Amino acid sequence: DVKVTQSSRYLVKRTGEKVFLECVQDMDHENMFWYRQDPGLGLRLIYFSYDVKMKEKGDIPEGYSVSREKKERFSLILESASTNQTSMYLCASSPAGVNNYGYTFGSGTRLTVV
């Protein structure tokens, strides 16, 4: 019954590596989001997409890019991983239009950059 799937639960990468975090949803949602979660800072929006091939920057897009080639898949790319990108990454999706539950979240990917 998993609806938003993040490809990895835990990931360890080296500084300078290109890192791909994958997210797939099976609810035919138009909107998809990538957040990072850090202690004391809560969740901060990195990028979001409201349609295939469409993307918009969130509050902290520096050092990240995204790709949405298909409606169900939204990838977060760390072009050159750095230690300050060690964090929990949460993917979420929502249908078009206002709803009263917000998002459906994935289980998160805990990324460590060494």
Next chain:
Amino acid sequence: AQKITQTQPGMFVQEKEAVTLDCTYDTSDQSYGLFWYKQPSSGEMIFLIYQGSYDEQNATEGRYSLNFQKARKSANLVISASQLGDSAMYFCAMREGRRDYKLSFGAGTTVTVRA
């Protein structure tokens, strides 16, 4: 400026007692939505309750209720009859406007329920 402020980093509550988690928000929109999510140690975010800015009644969902004070821009979560399974991090979030689907989140409050 922070759109969502949660001032309590951590709280302890005795089993079967009620606990109130504070949340204040900042927006100039007349139309907005407020959400609470629970994040257990397993990491998944679980939707708990929603309050729309035009809703006249405070939202309730089982043991969860939202104390909505619009003039004070406050949306506190009340958990009644706390259970051990309520131990988790709790996030307050806001959606602004009718067409903006992004949510802004607070820093979160960790609740630990003691037996």
